[in-house]
Amino acid sequence: MSPADTGASTVVDAAPLAPATDTRLTPGGPGYRRMSFALFLAGVATFALLYSTQALLPLISGEFGVAASSASWTVAGATGGLAVFVLPMSALSERFGRRTVMTGSLAVAVTVGLLVPFAPSLTTLVVLRAVQGAALAGLPASATAYLAEEVRPRALVTAIGLFVAGNSVGGMSGRVITGWVAQEWGWRVAVGVIGVIAVGCAVAFRLLLPAPRHFKAGSLRPRVLARTVRDHLADPLLRRLYAIGALFMTVFGGVYTVIGYRLTEAPFSLPQGIIGSIFLVYLVGTVSASTAGRLVGRLGRRGALYLAGGTTAAGLLLTLVGSLVPVLLGLVLITAGFFAGHAVASSAVSKTATHGRAQAAALYQSAYYIGSSAGSTVGAVAFHATGWSGTVGVGLLAVLGVVTITVFGSRAARVAARPPVTA
Secondary structure, three states: OOHHHOOOOOHHHHOOOOOOOOOOEOOOOOOHHHHHHHHHHHHHHHHHHHOOOHHHHHHHHHHHOOOHHHHOHHHHHHHHHHHHHHHHHHHHHHHHOHHHHHHHHHHHHHHHHHHHHHOOOHHHHHHHHHHHHHHHOOOHHHHHHHHHHHEOHHHHHHHHHHHHHHHHHHHHHHHHHHHHHHHHHOHHHHHHHHHHHHHHHHHHHHHHOOOOOOOOOOOOOHHHHHHHHHHHHHOHHHHHHHHHHHHHHHHHHHHHHHHHHHHHOOOOOOOHHHHHHHHHHHHHHHHHHHOHHHHHHHHHHHHHHHHHHHHHHHHHHHOOOOOHHHHHHHHHHHHHHHHHHHHHHHHHHHHHOOOOHHHHHHHHHHHHHHHHHHHHHHHHHHHHHHOHHHHHHHHHHHHHHHHHHHHHHHHHHHHHHOOOOOO
């Protein structure tokens, strides 16, 4: 199967040749578990902080007297800040090292997280969340670049899948914890608790992550950075992967920003603690992300992306039913499809880029979080205008985009594989 068939690249072909004595980490080898657990904790902290207000939006709307479309900016501001700063932060990681940048980013993010509960107004809250998102920008691209350099190619999809699984655990635990804490003590105490948990994750991350052994410092010169970015954007395969990541996250951001509002309304009328517990479905994402490597091995990347898109679409349609059980099943399918698609696409980016991997990953993360901001905002606006069906419509359009891009990649691969016609 051709790499372009899937909108991704093969593991072996895109990876640089390993030296005769390969000192990179491998499952079961020394340092691999420490590295995996450290980055897992970094993923937990990143998503717990990034989406700490998402399950609390109805309470934030109530305190500040604003609609869902306004309160959703506490999520969109954070993801937007990350999207804007992920490329500059990746450049810093090329010069000063992945571990250094990730450590500094977490330190700033958790500090801001301890200030968020004291925001006196919605505007201040959004600004603090944007700063927090900008700080967290040093994590995603640097983490995938670190893995691409320190882990053997055949284990890379699995390693990145574990990092993405940490994202899902962070997103789930953050929402569940904030839901129950907010029900008793309010949203401010809830986000404060998440800040304290993130501090613990940040400290453990720094103590556990092995020092990089294969990092080579790059240049901070703007011309070098611009040329690297141009190279990546000129690659049609990478462009497709960036678009796929953005579209998957548009679905996910829209659904999970608005679902709390839907479940507080009739016919559900659920309390905040129960709404927070619904995010336990993130465990499904943990499983689907961590098994993405096996899924690609069986179906190929094209098949994995089709399956992820179809699963997500089926979940969206199920949530239209006006009873709780189908809605929960729909959320399970949406979560499984999203995390599988994200793990496949993000690992493919790391494989495809032969140079400037941090910038390649940063462009993916930028597109990914632009999709999150767009999904949060557009999904909330659609919900305000037409109800839940409007949010579902936005998600289905995004899934259609994923399928269309993957089909286009398959056709482009077949054309490229044809032998030239000679006279």
